[in-house]
Amino acid sequence: MSGAIKLEGARTLFYKEVLRFWKVSFQTVGAPVLTAVLYLLVFGHTLENHVKVYGTVGYTAFLIPGLVMMSVLQNAFANASSSLIQSKITGNLVFLLVTPLSHWAWFAAYVGAAIVRGLAVGAGVAVVTFWFSPPGLDNLLWVLVFAVLGSGLMGALGLIAGLWAEKFDQMAAFQNFIIMPMTFLSGVFYSVQSLPPVWLAVSHANPFFYMIDGFRHGFFGVSDVSPWISLGVVGVAFVAVSGIALELLRRGYKIRH
């Protein structure tokens, strides 16, 4: 098969995946924006006058980039995982299984669409929350690099979860017992430097921490660890998770029997 035909196949799947969430954007983009705003109102209002981070940054300003990135990550994961599990359970994955699309095409399309969803939700949260308290911008490049790489990593993880789960409750367990704790313990709501040594060490073993911390560095120019270290950790995690996802797709794990 020629390269142009292969590319058209992958492009179509990417387009279909984007169209799928866009058609229900009220749920897939609107709802997560509202959730993030609620977090901001509650935590920001309670803690604004009590907490200063990095010595100078107000709590609400500190919280906003973390909330944006948390929304980016959770929604990138949700896009790939929910699309796959729905197609598996309703049986319409067969339309894709009978096509000549390679595992590379599946990967590129699902992860690509997850990045688009993550960035769309992130932009939505940013637009609404920046209106409350603009956090400033130190380096746009860091912001974009971590948003794209982080949502790509979560899209690949969502692909793995979508292939593995056979039922909606297994998917919910993956989300509630792995994704949620890791996002909450990643320093979205606090600087990990304020933690006792044990929890600081635990946070440093959590790849989500580096995604949030690197992203935040783009706004303030200061962070808990150097953005280069964060970039290294997130990059290695992306390559490792992508490798697993590609291998599972190549083998047809739980989709070709």
Place this chain on the structure above:
Amino acid sequence: MQEAAISFQNVSKTYRGGAVRALDGVSFDIQPGEFFGLLGPNGAGKTTLISILAGLARASGGRVLVQGHDVVDDYAAARKALGIVPQELVFDPFFSVRESLRIQSGYFGVRNNEAWIDELLENLGLADKANANMRQLSGGMKRRVLVAQALVHRPPVIVLDEPTAGVDVELRQTLWQFIARLNREGHAVLLTTHYLEEAEALCSRIAMLKLGRVVALDRTSQLLSGKASTMLRFKTDAILPAELQSHARVTGRIAQITAHDATEVESILAKLRAAQVPVEDLEIGRADLEDVFLEIMQGAKQ
């Protein structure tokens, strides 16, 4: 020689570490342009065989070629040549009929396919539903869309896995007219069905599967003439003698018994007389595919 449209070569499939054997050394070829029927009772392995062909399942042994392309090693070329109508009534609730067809076309790398999509919609009676969401369609309409999706990339080899299960007469007519036209234009067709009269009317060659093995493989006309070619049909309220009961097909009051020749017909009638079975509306006719099918399936059991 021209490459076979589909070639099954000693295909086997086992589950649970070999405990369950769904397919056991299945081999046959389907020629280009042929209309081929694959018959067998539930659980015979028809859908497993088609799943292996389509890449939905992996064979435990043997191999399958589509126009010479191995379905595992050269899956992209093999799948490009195949159009599969799945047995399950599945659909993507996010899209309209036309969107579904455009997307399916794109997966196969076919862009700007509107003229063919319009022709498919027209021929399958879907033109007025083109912009309806898939969720709004009735079961029969969804089935039509499945057929259109399978044909959207103009595959030279068409596979229909029980396409008329639970489908009304009108759709059956529309579907067979259209598939027969594509077959005349050179597409090879592999059909599995429970409706034996459909297979008899459409397929030039037939394979019968039972418990994962091919138990018959011949031209339809040969199958009909070669095996029990005569059929005795009558009505009775009495119970048939045991030796006839075992190979009779009884539906309510109607009993049907196949025979190979006139001598056998005579012997059956003699047995009925001896057992004093009252017989009404006796007819002697040509056996149809259903009779052949039952005889072969019973033979394979022994």
